Amino acid sequence: MRSQGSGLSPAWVARKVVSYDELQVVAGSLWWLQSDPDHGGVRRVMSTDRTGTVFAVTPPDFSVGSQLHAYGGGSFAVVADGVWFVGDDGSLFHQPFGCAADKIVPVRGSAQYGELAPADDGGVLAVRGDGTADEIVAVSASGSVRVLVRSSEFLAYPRLAEGDLAYLAWSRDQMPWDSCRLLMANIRSTSPRPGRLVAGGRSESVVQPSWGRDGLLYFISDRTGWWNLYRLRGDEVTAVLPIGSDCAPAPWEGGYQSYGFAPDGTILLTVLNGFSTELVAVDPAGGRRRLAANLTSVKPYIAVDGERLAVIGSTPSSAPGLWSLDLTAQADALAVPLGVASEPAPPWTPVSPSIDATSGAGGRVRFLLHRPAGAATPVPLLVRAHPGPTDDVPLRLDWVTQYFVSHGFAVAEVLYRGSTGQGRAFRQTLHGHWGDYDVEDCAAVAEHLRSTGVARPDAIFISGASAGGYTALQAASRPGPFAGATATSAIIDPTRWELSVPAFQRPHAAALRGPAGAAVPDRILCPVLVVHGTADTITSAEEALQFAHELADLGGDHASLLLDGGDHYLSAPAAREQALRAELDFYHRIMRHPEG
Template sequence: MRSQDSRLSPAWVARTTVTYDELQAAAGSLWWLQSDPDHGGVRRVMCSDRFGTANPVTPSDVPVGGQLHAYGGGSFAVVRGGVWFVGNDGSLFHQPLGAAPERIVSVLGSEQYGDLVPGPDGGVLAVRGDGTTDEVVAVSPVGAVQVLVRSSEFLACPRRSGDSLAYLEWPRDRMPWDSCRLLVGNISSDLPRPGHTVAGGPSEAVLQPSWGPDGSLYFMSDRTGWWNLYRLHNGGVEAVLPIDADCAPAPWEGGYRSYGFAPDGTVVLTVLDGFSTELVAADPTGALRRLGPNLTSVKPYLAVDGDRLAVIGSTPSSAPGLWSLDLAAEADAPALPVTAAVDPNPSWTPVPPSIGTARSPGGPVRFLLHRPPTAAAPAPLVVRAHPGPTDDVPLRLDWTTQFFVSHGFAVAEVLYRGSTGRGRTFRQVLHGHWGEFDVDDCAAVAEHLRSTGVARPDAMFITGASAGGYTALQAASRPGPFAGATAVSAIIDPAQWELSVPEFQRPHAAVLRGPAGAALPERIRCPVLVVHGTADTITSAKEAMRFAQELSALGNDHAALFLEDGDHYLSAPAAREQALRAELDFYRRIMSRPTT
């Protein structure tokens, strides 16, 4: 058996977590956002050449990333001789390469900038929103702002080709993955004017418009129930690669790019199934081949640079990092790492998970199962309800999961109803049933693992963050298999959350919430650990504190941890470390109670 020395420590996991986002290819280099524990989780723009030498571009004392539409995205754009980026207050900065950043446009009130793409003459195109009005603007290097489009709806993804501007628009009472239109307008006039709709509508969600090298306008649409790639051609819409699979994720952030174009006309895109993400290339004849089969998870940031493709990818044994593929290589050629991998823990080797299926009241429910390699079965079980709930369960190395596995827990990650990667119908089935169908599916997985001898019947726990925290609290509020629940940055009352959440997400709360209602302390049937950051801007720390206080008054088995200045994601390494330690101690305390 492995010794206790092989167990991962909370501090090691917190120091190891590095995130990569918004990868793009420009000026012969790769550029991306990175946050790592050595800089307190601050996001910086990084740049790398093809040899893998990475250097920070922006300083750590000017964090990158705003909160346009609550979650930001499209945080930087590379232009000749420098970069534009959004500061953490939502304002616009320009930084010549090798020089210090300069604030070009300050924000007023609730304004936020985001969705940046290069503009003409070294300027930038962006979306500017203030909570009531969105605008597509062109900003010159000296800070002159021209409004190209103004709308009372949400706007995203400005893409310019000559005097033509393509962009997305969706109603303020809908989410962009439920209803979104693609518009094209002429911007030769100095006055802002709306474009005309070319795709999308009330029951169709269009994503990620892009002008292709052939001059056509490409985009993702779920008009068939699956997000597939289309193009506007000869006055009509035609499918580029019809497939019964989602080729893009739900657009939580700006700047996603789930497809790209090679010089020979080959289209590269992602294909999702809820767990894994495949890279597929379709040449001009329509012939398909798979790229980088060693990768199992790929973030929606494809960067094509000539005959090479760079991605943020991962495998069951490697955490997300930068990988490169030769588009001219033979089929099934593996992707090669660009960035150095995190030094592994010398005493712990991750064990790849298996994919399982359980029966729930709604039918089959799939899950990833991570099992301790040497622990005797049955083992204590942690069921993880992913956040979102419009999200998936990526098949990749996650050190938080490995932390619990190293301490003898089995971990099940549930692709419950409402998740993405399984088409429009599957992700919308949770509408009006939040706190019901997701809980049913998580409980069904736990019962399945108990009945098959994987899980200890007296030591099955559920954990979740954000929307997953609400799922965990609702699971703790009904008779069921769980001996304890952990709610991190949790939504507690969907009705109250709808009133307080950033406007972008209010329709999400409205369409999801149903009879389950608020998680109420008096309904809780098992011990609960509440973890929340005091600086959370997505879910209410005050509501969580009140909930924890009322729980404490009802019994001594509950616990709470409130992290000073912690954000919604507990991004700071110290916050992540404290949360991991508290959750492990919570489960151990429950398992150590005498049985009756």
């Protein structure tokens, strides 16, 4: 399991990435999406029976997954007689329990389905978009399709209760985490009509509407600068838990559910701080207590079944998986893992990180620091710029990070300006300054760790994927502490990228773009490794290849890796293994032959 030298093997690490998403509970059973290397990365709907036994629901020969609004989400919904899901070809399927799946609505043209939710008649609600307009439709098992709402805007989160349809809408020149409205329409009418405004506006983002057990409409809004939970009673909106923290992540995908309802009226929700996620229970009287304190990261899917809570959680020593908690237990009760098969002990004991901070040009910069156990002298340092850039730095076991730590590197994950989990103002700080503020914050962390003796001054590197790849390239384009940079699936020219991205993401590209401009080969000041998959649909493999060729023509210790068939996330284990091996070899080569 180890490589020929010391440390974890890239082949072993590449096969440890298992994805769990869209967790929900229906009729006493848990349902979720799962993809893992042992099944070729196919995304399957999984479930548990009454005994807790886990089984696959959907066929193994194609993936479940929506491409609506580019990033999908809300890919399946469970109804009384079966499960609805979006197939990998974009078609809408219905699979009765114990039967084969039926293709109910074939894909037509550029239309995509997603945001699935149960309808009252055993059918399903869905958002259907073709890149120019969105519709909320009700689909029956017989294949009839009724349009409930039609709009030139983006639509999401259709949630129905007794004829009242709540949904989200936002302008095509905005991102939903910047500006999003909650609307409500009475669908008893036979013709679609616009809904009335409940909350949201140009400077307010509303996300995750849901009907509670009490018949009231709940939603999360950042009207105070923080994404907090609210309820609508009549025409009055009140806060469930006013708090100076975000209770939801940026809505890159549909189907997030960062809160849930217990039978006694208690509301369970997540509270984020950029690194860790707390689970909090708010009782009907407003009292608050923390749950499952042993979990440090929780995905935005809260599933409540009677007196039990299920989440996709993780800790610094355990990768994301299913966890459960008894809501009637004492306040200090811990969550327990569900369905964990007996596995051999890993060949490496994970090293827990510390949360640290330093001063930067824009103020305090926080970061996670992973250090090799027992390191008493300066070691090579890898600064990682997360993708997004509206992302966070989750405090959880990441075997890719542990891979570099096992090979003697310290790893710093920077919560740079523009990250989520720290409120609206911090999230929007990067607007118009992409390639500057993020680079400044990463460099500040690197300089801090060099000056405090953590990092070897001649062996400080930066890496990033997607938007983080752009950050890494910009960091390599200016004088600073970095001896090398790795850019994976990178955005290279924000202006060109803005013209090529799906319509959903175009306003994001426009808002972020600043004077830093495109990464240009002849401005690069240190060796760069470019890694890109040929099947990347989000950033251009052709542009990356051209960039790598121009770098090579300039000379120097640059390198590139073009992965045939690799997607934006390098999901296939073989692609991930090659990328890990190439990145570590790249850093070792620089340390053996540093540039003057």
